[in-house]
Amino acid sequence: MSIIVQKFGGTSVADTEKIRNVAHAAILEKELGNDVVVVVSAMGHTTDGLIKLAHELSSHPSEREMDMLMSTGEQVSMSLLAMAIQEQGHDSISLTGAQAGIKTEPAHMCARIIDIDTTRINKHLKEGKIVIVAGFQGICEGNEITTLGRGGSDTTAVALACALKAKRCDIYSDVEAVYTADPRVIKTAQKLKVISYEEMLELARVGANVLHPRSVETAMLNDMPMRVRSSFKLDDVGTLIIGADKMELNKPVTGLACDTSQVRIIICDVQDKPGNAARLFNLLADNNLSVDMIIQSYARKATNTNDIAFTISKNDLDKFNSIKDKINEIVNASNIFVDDDIVKVSVVGAGMIDRPGIAAKMFDTLARENINIKMISTSEIKISCLAEKKYSDAAARALCKAFELDGASVADVKGDLPDV
Amino acid sequence: MSIIVQKFGGTSVADTEKIRNVAHAAILEKELGNDVVVVVSAMGHTTDGLIKLAHELSSHPSEREMDMLMSTGEQVSMSLLAMAIQEQGHDSISLTGAQAGIKTEPAHMCARIIDIDTTRINKHLKEGKIVIVAGFQGICEGNEITTLGRGGSDTTAVALACALKAKRCDIYSDVEAVYTADPRVIKTAQKLKVISYEEMLELARVGANVLHPRSVETAMLNDMPMRVRSSFKLDDVGTLIIGADKMELNKPVTGLACDTSQVRIIICDVQDKPGNAARLFNLLADNNLSVDMIIQSYARKATNTNDIAFTISKNDLDKFNSIKDKINEIVNASNIFVDDDIVKVSVVGAGMIDRPGIAAKMFDTLARENINIKMISTSEIKISCLAEKKYSDAAARALCKAFELDGASVADVKGDLPDV
Numbered sequence: 137m138s139i140i141v142q143k144f145g146g147t148s149v150a151d152t153e154k155i156r157n158v159a160h161a162a163i164l165e166k167e168l169g170n171d172v173v174v175v176v177s178a179m180g181h182t183t184d185g186l187i188k189l190a191h192e193l194s195s196h197p198s199e200r201e202m203d204m205l206m207s208t209g210e211q212v213s214m215s216l217l218a219m220a221i222q223e224q225g226h227d228s229i230s231l232t233g234a235q236a237g238i239k240t241e242p243a244h245m246c247a248r249i250i251d252i253d254t255t256r257i258n259k260h261l262k263e264g265k266i267v268i269v270a271g272f273q274g275i276c277e278g279n280e281i282t283t284l285g286r287g288g289s290d291t292t293a294v295a296l297a298c299a300l301k302a303k304r305c306d307i308y309s310d311v312e313a314v315y316t317a318d319p320r321v322i323k324t325a326q327k328l329k330v331i332s333y334e335e336m337l338e339l340a341r342v343g344a345n346v347l348h349p350r351s352v353e354t355a356m357l358n359d360m361p362m363r364v365r366s367s368f369k370l371d372d373v374g375t376l377i378i379g380a381d382k383m384e385l386n387k388p389v390t391g392l393a394c395d396t397s398q399v400r401i402i403i404c405d406v407q408d409k410p411g412n413a414a415r416l417f418n419l420l421a422d423n424n425l426s427v428d429m430i431i432q433s434y435a436r437k438a439t440n441t442n443d444i445a446f447t448i449s450k451n452d453l454d455k456f457n458s459i460k461d462k463i464n465e466i467v468n469a470s471n472i473f474v475d476d477d478i479v480k481v482s483v484v485g486a487g488m489i490d491r492p493g494i495a496a497k498m499f500d501t502l503a504r505e506n507i508n509i510k511m512i513s514t515s516e517i518k519i520s521c522l523a524e525k526k527y528s529d530a531a532a533r534a535l536c537k538a539f540e541l542d543g544a545s546v547a548d549v550k551g552d553l554p555d556v
Numbered sequence: 557m558s559i560i561v562q563k564f565g566g567t568s569v570a571d572t573e574k575i576r577n578v579a580h581a582a583i584l585e586k587e588l589g590n591d592v593v594v595v596v597s598a599m600g601h602t603t604d605g606l607i608k609l610a611h612e613l614s615s616h617p618s619e620r621e622m623d624m625l626m627s628t629g630e631q632v633s634m635s636l637l638a639m640a641i642q643e644q645g646h647d648s649i650s651l652t653g654a655q656a657g658i659k660t661e662p663a664h665m666c667a668r669i670i671d672i673d674t675t676r677i678n679k680h681l682k683e684g685k686i687v688i689v690a691g692f693q694g695i696c697e698g699n700e701i702t703t704l705g706r707g708g709s710d711t712t713a714v715a716l717a718c719a720l721k722a723k724r725c726d727i728y729s730d731v732e733a734v735y736t737a738d739p740r741v742i743k744t745a746q747k748l749k750v751i752s753y754e755e756m757l758e759l760a761r762v763g764a765n766v767l768h769p770r771s772v773e774t775a776m777l778n779d780m781p782m783r784v785r786s787s788f789k790l791d792d793v794g795t796l797i798i799g800a801d802k803m804e805l806n807k808p809v810t811g812l813a814c815d816t817s818q819v820r821i822i823i824c825d826v827q828d829k830p831g832n833a834a835r836l837f838n839l840l841a842d843n844n845l846s847v848d849m850i851i852q853s854y855a856r857k858a859t860n861t862n863d864i865a866f867t868i869s870k871n872d873l874d875k876f877n878s879i880k881d882k883i884n885e886i887v888n889a890s891n892i893f894v895d896d897d898i899v900k901v902s903v904v905g906a907g908m909i910d911r912p913g914i915a916a917k918m919f920d921t922l923a924r925e926n927i928n929i930k931m932i933s934t935s936e937i938k939i940s941c942l943a944e945k946k947y948s949d950a951a952a953r954a955l956c957k958a959f960e961l962d963g964a965s966v967a968d969v970k971g972d973l974p975d976v
Contacts, residue, residue, distance in 0.1 A: 189632075189636055194642065197642075200649070204638075215621040215625040216609055216610065219617040220613045220614070222617075232624075234699070
């Protein structure tokens with residue numbers, strides 16, 4: 137018997153009516169002859185409500201106590217889901233992260249899973265039960281409750297699927313599938329039948345809010361097939377995420393994404409001496425500032441200085457401002473300014489690896505729309521350009537057309553992949 | 557260093573403002589030089605809200621999943637309280653029932669505590685921390701979460717106090733103290749400075765909603781001093797509950813209570829043959845019906861029948877009606893009728909043991925008020941009379957006057973009791 141792991145996000149379990157629907161989805165899979173493990177997030181805005189209570193009491197609540205508080209959210213939704221499944225005539229049991237054997241490192245609010253002891257889950261599956269597991273949480277040494285941080289429930293689901301040697305991990309949310317582009321902007325954007333882990337990772341990083349990168353990385357490392365599906369359209373199989381080697385690529389570009397959640401920092405006239413950039417980015421890393429695109433200009437001979445520009449998340453801007461003085465001590469810049477009028481437009485595709493000219497075609501397409509490119513960064517399967525924010529939709533539409541993302545299927549499963 | 561266990565009910569932690577107040581109460585006790593363990597219930601109406609969600613999904617939700625669901629309530633309030641204490645500059649840690657070592661029998665929704673492993677609590681107390689423990693919950697074999705049923709948090713607090721060899725267990729609620737009578741009815745009712753476990757038990761059973769009987773029983777068995785106090789008047793020491801042997805009794809009656817939560821069942825013309833009553837009350841017990849007062853009349857010679865009357869809780873009336881036919885099969889009665897127009901008026905006092913005439917005085921007092929007594933039952937330290945419901949307040953006022961419950965102190969602590 138194959139094991140299927142399903143994960144349902146907060147909007148899928150937002151009220152008891154929706155929980156009944158999730159129970160139905162789990163039972164459908166069970167009735168197909170599979171063993172079913174369901175990972176759930178907290179109901180709707182429960183987590184936000186708990187965080188609000190904590191902040192009424194403390195501006196910096198202890199991370200250990202925050203984990204105690206937040207882990208209750210999933211415990212509520214999982215026990216309600218078990219009741220709903222039982223009410224529909226199937227046997228079910230809910231397990232906390234601790235009961236499910238999810239062991240993490242001893243860190244609060246951002247712990248990583250280090251091991252899963254699947255004994256208890258396997259026992260309940262053998263008893264014919266649909267097993268519900270709390271997402272987002274685990275237990276560390278000393279019987280302490282930990283949480284996994286953002287995207288934690290996706291990570292729980294994929295890690296469980298790998299540990300249980302499941303056939304597939306289905307991530308259900310209010311998103312029906314992965315699209316070639318944001319369907320709210322590009323009306324002709326196409327649902328992707330299949331996408332590779334690598335492409336999904338690039339799309340996840342550039343702002344397609346479908347899956348958390350950590351879960352995709354874990355799936356990729358373990359070659360675990362994932363499906364992105366809608367909990368409100370159970371007959372739709374959504375998008376399959378597998379290794380690029382198992383895919384038939386018809387087009388060089390699989391998808392595109394626009395990200396307006398970043399700001400650009402420009403540091404002018406940095407003294408061009410060895411180690412300056414290293415010191416700068418070490419300081420940023422020490423302060424937990426994730427940097428995305430980085431560009432350093434050629435040194436100006438006259439002044440022996442250059443400009444360094446990079447992008448960070450808007451959410452990190454306060455943190456950045458608090459260390460601005462330290463940065464100036466290091467780099468002695470003539471000016472540091474922040475540009476928040478930017479959009480990062482990216483095209484992603486495993487097919488671009490052996491097809492030259494994709495970058496040129498992207499720049500050309502943007503130029504024809506009179507969109508000025510502020511920064512460029514590339515990886516093997518991705519090209520990102522920074523532009524003025526107002527061009528976001530126009531850029532997306534033009535690139536979608538240029539790379540044929542609004543037409544027929546971009547990729548398909550190669551050969552006889554087992555039924556996933 | 558002495559250990560003080562404090563327990564705060566749902567109304568005391570109903571919002572973050574009140575939680576801050578509880579944090580203050582815990583810190584006050586800590587600053588008196590004591591080690592402090594705080595047991596909390598779920599915030600305000602949280603438990604009711606969770607039960608409502610469960611019943612939206614199932615008319616008979618699984619008890620195991622109900623425990624998973626309900627145990628989150630205390631986990632929320634305890635972590636918030638730990639944050640509030642930390643914010644006020646004291647070290648604190650919250651522990652679930654499982655983390656606090658509270659082991660119960662393997663039963664759901666009504667488990668009894670069988671053992672408390674205090675290792676972890678003692679460790680944190682030694683570190684100088686104020687330890688917060690979730691009330692109402694424990695863990696049983698197989699790492700399963702259990703809850704203790706009604707009054708569970710009071711029981712957790714007293715059981716912890718006993719296991720930790722605490723100096724005292726303080727039960728904080730919205731009630732300031734134990735009174736000689738209900739102060740909402742008898743304006744001159746007096747706060748009791750001290751009351752014995754036995755008297756408190758009788759008062760608790762007859763409807764003074766201050767403490768759950770199970771917690772008082774546990775305290776009595778372990779000779780653990782308790783205090784009933786108000787979380788909104790921290791400078792008031794409330795009522796001390798200790799062994800009767802440590803009390804100086806000034807008056808035979810300590811308190812009175814009126815209970816309108818019962819109904820009287822009268823079974824007419826039961827055949828007077830051996831074993832009939834036993835079969836009847838066994839049937840009631842098998843159906844989990846707790847019977848309070850019981851009266852069997854003398855057998856009528858002509859018919860060789862008698863009448864049996866007893867009282868049960870109003871909440872159990874549906875359950876009783878569902879077994880009415882079975883009762884008739886057993887006793888073959890001429891009639892079974894239900895009288896819900898009753899009040900049970902009780903006077904309680906350890907001092908009545910060696911003072912005759914208390915019952916006579918009670919009946920006489922009621923007679924002077926023209927109150928007809930429907931049933932009578934007595935214990936060593938209690939006399940209860942059933943009357944028509946409309947006489948509830950008049951009976952209370954007259955008895956209060958007759959037994960001097962509205963004047964000076966009823967009892968005091970004998971000799972040099974250590975500072976509790």
